[in-house]
Each structure stands twice: as structure tokens, then as C-alpha cells.
Amino acid sequence: xxxxxxxxxxxxxxxxxxxxxxxxxxxxxxxxxxxxxxxxxxxxxxxxxxxxxxxxxxxxxxxxxxxxxxxxxxxxxxxxxxxxxxxxxxxxxxxxxxxxxxxxxxxxxxxxxxxxxxxxxxxxxxxxxxxxxxxxxxxxxxxxxxxxxxxxxxxxxxxxxxxxxxxxxxxxxxxxxxxxxxxxxxxxxxxxxxxxxxxxxxxxxxxxxxxxxxxxxxxxxxxxxxxxxxxxxxxxxxxxxxxxxxxxxxxxxxxxxxxxxxxxxxxxxxxxxxxxxxxxxxxxxxxxxxxxxxxxxxxxxxxx
Amino acid sequence: xxxxxxxxxxxxxxxxxxxxxxxxxxxxxxxxxxxxxxxxxxxxxxxxxxxxxxxxxxxxxxxxxxxxxxxxxxxxxxxxxxxxxxxxxxxxxxxxxxxxxxxxxxxxxxxxxxxxxxxxxxxxxxxxxxxxxxxxxxxxxxxxxxxxxxxxxxxxxxxxxxxxxxxxxxxxxxxxxxxxxxxxxxx
Numbered sequence: 339x340x341x342x343x344x345x346x347x348x349x350x351x352x353x354x355x356x357x358x359x360x361x362x363x364x365x366x367x368x369x370x371x372x373x374x375x376x377x378x379x380x381x382x383x384x385x386x387x388x389x390x391x392x393x394x395x396x397x398x399x400x401x402x403x404x405x406x407x408x409x410x411x412x413x414x415x416x417x418x419x420x421x422x423x424x425x426x427x428x429x430x431x432x433x434x435x436x437x438x439x440x441x442x443x444x445x446x447x448x449x450x451x452x453x454x455x456x457x458x459x460x461x462x463x464x465x466x467x468x469x470x471x472x473x474x475x476x477x478x479x480x481x482x483x484x485x486x487x488x489x490x491x492x493x494x495x496x497x498x499x500x501x502x503x504x505x506x507x508x509x510x511x512x513x514x515x516x517x518x519x520x521x522x523x524x525x526x527x528x529x530x531x532x533x534x535x536x537x538x539x540x541x542x543x544x545x546x547x548x549x550x551x552x553x554x555x556x557x558x559x560x561x562x563x564x565x566x567x568x569x570x571x572x573x574x575x576x577x578x579x580x581x582x583x584x585x586x587x588x589x590x591x592x593x594x595x596x597x598x599x600x601x602x603x604x605x606x607x608x609x610x611x612x613x614x615x616x617x618x619x620x621x622x623x624x625x626x627x628x629x630x631x632x633x634x635x636x637x638x639x640x641x642x
Numbered sequence: 643x644x645x646x647x648x649x650x651x652x653x654x655x656x657x658x659x660x661x662x663x664x665x666x667x668x669x670x671x672x673x674x675x676x677x678x679x680x681x682x683x684x685x686x687x688x689x690x691x692x693x694x695x696x697x698x699x700x701x702x703x704x705x706x707x708x709x710x711x712x713x714x715x716x717x718x719x720x721x722x723x724x725x726x727x728x729x730x731x732x733x734x735x736x737x738x739x740x741x742x743x744x745x746x747x748x749x750x751x752x753x754x755x756x757x758x759x760x761x762x763x764x765x766x767x768x769x770x771x772x773x774x775x776x777x778x779x780x781x782x783x784x785x786x787x788x789x790x791x792x793x794x795x796x797x798x799x800x801x802x803x804x805x806x807x808x809x810x811x812x813x814x815x816x817x818x819x820x821x822x823x824x825x826x827x828x829x
Binding site: 514 | 672674675
């Protein structure tokens with residue numbers, strides 16, 4: 339008889355924790371009055387984004403996020419919904435990325451991104467009742483309130499150049515990943531907010547500062563865990579942003595996709611709302627002290 | 643040509659006209675922006691290590707490397723001398739290039755030499771090599787710190803852990819990939 343697959347067997351403890359975490363997440367949202375929904379993985383098109391590429395499936399694509407279908411549910415009158423699902427993003431593969439990964443998304447009608455910040459604090463409190471997280475030797479106090487930091491402040495504090503300068507030099511990503519990200523969420527989780535409007539294609543801009551989007555990212559121990567925003571509900575503005583993104587995609591020689599027309603139509607009925615996407619695999623990495631994403635899923639692409 | 647999506651550990655590519663191998667790799671997409679490909683690279687000629695980050699859209703030339711079958715001849719002032727078994731050309735590899743592999747070379751051993759043009763830059767040894775133990779103290783009962791193992795030095799000067807029953811003068815097999823003891827060789 340062949341020996342059992344040692345690599346798979348070694349994951350049993352983390353996969354057991356993973357299952358428990360998923361159960362607790364469902365209990366958390368159930369108790370908060372959210373409806374669990376399931377939307378199709380294979381859809382005609384995603385929201386066009388410059389830097390996210392879908393995997394084709396016949397004449398459709400696999401969703402890169404369930405957001406379009408979930409917002410159509412919001413528009414149809416579902417007030418609080420959440421989903422746990424697999425998503426696919428072409429060529430995203432590294433110690434913190436898998437081309438197929440698990441996402442938690444939740445949406446609140448008649449709400450904005452500030453409520454989602456509170457949700458994150460409450461969810462972490464539920465998952466870590468002790469309030470203490472030790473990840474790769476770093477101790478993080480995850481009791482509310484989390485640290486709130488604007489992107490401008492984060493660059494001033496941690497990067498050798500300002501956010502403006504990094505953008506002008508077209509080195510935003512390099513400075514952000516080399517200097518800013520590793521410092522985020524070290525003592526307390528960090529809610530990084532006030533992203534430039536151009537970096538949030540589906541987000542509402544701030545009424546008082548239209549150059550900024552009502553978007554935030556949640557970081558714990560240097561790991562980006564969630565991305566959230568107040569939803570843009572202006573359908574014509576959304577169409578213009580989609581068309582601009584689609585044009586830029588084509589200039590880069592990327593495949594053309596149709597615009598999500600039904601979503602754009604129904605967006606007109608959508609109430610003010612806010613939504614957030616949280617990477618489940620990274621959450622499990624944090625809670626099981628795993629240093630690479632492959633340790634918290636049963637099979638990576640290489641193990642198939 | 644390689645694109646960023648080809649980058650991964652072990653890939654050999656040309657940077658500044660010299661062959662490099664990727665020894666560490668990660669993909670990141672900070673702030674939902676453009677993807678970054680973070681590479682730890684080793685210059686295959688000098689051995690120097692450095693980090694470099696690439697953005698999608700960049701392309702890379704594969705390193706033009708060739709593996710040739712050679713035989714180990716001897717060591718002299720120029721380094722370790724090998725002969726191409728087809729052309730009988732001789733080349734020399736430095737001690738730095740060989741690193742710990744120098745301990746596993748036996749006269750007339752058939753090896754593969756990685757060539758960059760006429761420059762030998764790497765070696766692939768046979769997986770197993772037999773070497774004679776030249777020095778090893780008898781195992782002291784009760785010394786459980788190392789389990790039932792004890793240190794032994796072989797004819798090339800390499801020291802490794804061997805089981806307690808391996809005496810001086812015995813021929814042992816070593817795995818050249820790990821440098822670990824495999825078995826005692828019957829003579």
C-alpha cells in the first residue's frame with residue numbers, strides 16, 4: 339500500500355481550524371441578521387478592472403468577485419447579504435495569492451463604509467475572543483477600536499516619498515509594498531482609508547473631498563485582509579468609469595469584454611450601500627500562523 | 643522571451659548580459675494596483691544575490707546555457723579541471739563555483755557542467771558518491787545528544803553524521819544533493 343500523501347496529511351490541523359472559522363463566520367452574520375446568498379461562479383462578464391484579469395470559461399468568465407450579482411440583489415431589495423465563495427483571478431499566484439481563492443463578501447443597504455469598519459472590528463472580536471493574535475512572532479492586539487490611518491498619513495509615516503510623489507514617479511505600488519504594507523497592522527489592525535478616487539472604480543467619492551474615494555483596506559500583521567467601500571450608486575457615472583477601464587484594458591492589449599448592462603440598469607434602483615470583500619485564505623493564515631497561503635487550502639494548483 | 647507570468651523559482655534569465663537564476667519569488671498586487679513580481683536573483687557567474695522587482699509588461703531573455711557531459715580530471719592552480727567527453731576540451735571551475743560540491747568529486751567522475759558560452763558556471767554531480775571514511779571516533783555509549791549518530795570525516799575532507807557502526811576505513815555512500823549519509827558500501 340502506498341504511503342498517505344504527507345503534504346495533505348500535514349494540513350489537517352489548519353484545515354480543521356479553517357472549517358471552524360467558516361462556521362463562526364456564518365454564525366456571526368446569521369446573528370447580525372444577514373442573509374447568506376449564493377450567486378453563480380460563471381458569469382457573462384465582470385466589472386472591467388484594469389489590473390484584474392478573469393479566467394475564461396467557454397464564452398463566459400469565472401467571476402473575479404461576486405459583487406455584480408450581490409449588488410443586483412441589493413437593488414432588488416435585499417438589505418443585508420453575505421456570501422462565501424470561490425473566486426478566480428488569472429495569473430495571481432504567490433505566497434499571499436492563489437488564482438482560485440475563497441472570498442467573503444458582505445453588503446449593507448442604507449449604510450456606508452464606516453459601518454463596515456465597525457463590522458470588521460466585531461467579526462475579529464468574534465473570531466478571537468482573547469483579543470490577542472500572534473502571527474509569525476508579531477503580537478497584535480485585535481480588540482476594538484482598530485487603528486485608522488489615511489493613505490497620505492501612511493506614506494508620510496513609513497515611505498521615503500509622499501503619496502503624491504510616488505504617484506508622479508509611477509512608483510506607487512513599489513513604495514506601497516516595500517515600505518508601507520509591512521508596517522500596517524503591527525500592534526493593532528489598521529484601517530487604511532481615503533484612497534484616491536482613481537483607485538476605486540466602484541466606490542463613491544467623498545462628498546466633501548471628491549478627489550478621494552470612500553474606500554478602505556484592512557491590514558493585520560502586514561497582511562492585506564479586506565477591501566471595502568461605499569458603493570457608487572450613480573449608474574451613468576459607473577458606466578463612464580467602466581468604459582474608461584475597458585478602453586485602458588484594450589490599449590494594454592487585454593481581451594475585450596462586454597459591459598455588465600443588466601447591472602448598470604439595475605444600479606439605478608440600488609439604495610445607498612456599502613460592501614466589503616475579505617480574503618478567507620489570508621484570514622485563516624493569520625489565525626493559524628501560516629506564512630504562506632498554500633498551507634491553508636487543501637490543494638494548491640501544484641498539488642492537483 | 644519570457645514575460646512576467648513566466649517568472650518563478652529556478653528560472654534562468656539574462657539580466658545586464660549575464661545569466662541569473664531566480665532563487666526567491668513572490669507575486670503581489672499592492673492596493674489593487676498593478677501587479678509586482680518580486681524576485682531574489684543570483685548571478686550565476688559571480689554568485690552575488692540581490693532583489694529586483696518587475697512590473698507586468700516587462701520581458702526577459704532566457705539565459706543561453708548548455709549542459710555538457712564531462713569527466714573530472716584533477717585539481718591544479720587554476721582550479722578543478724574537467725574534460726568534455728565528446729570534444730576532449732578541458733575547462734576549469736573555481737572553488738567558489740563548486741562550493742560544497744568539491745567534497746564529492748572523485749577522479750574520473752562523470753558530471754554535467756553548465757556552460758555559459760565557454761565559461762563553466764555550474765555542476766551537476768551523480769546523485770550518489772562513494773567515499774572512504776578517514777577519521778571517525780568510536781561511538782560513546784550514553785552519548786544520546788546526537789541519537790545513534792556520530793561525526794565522520796571522509797577522504798575529501800568532508801564531515802558528516804554517520805550511524806555509530808560506521809568505522810574508519812569503511813566505504814560509505816553519500817547523497818550529493820543533501821550531503822547526507824545513505825548506506826555502508828559492501829566491498
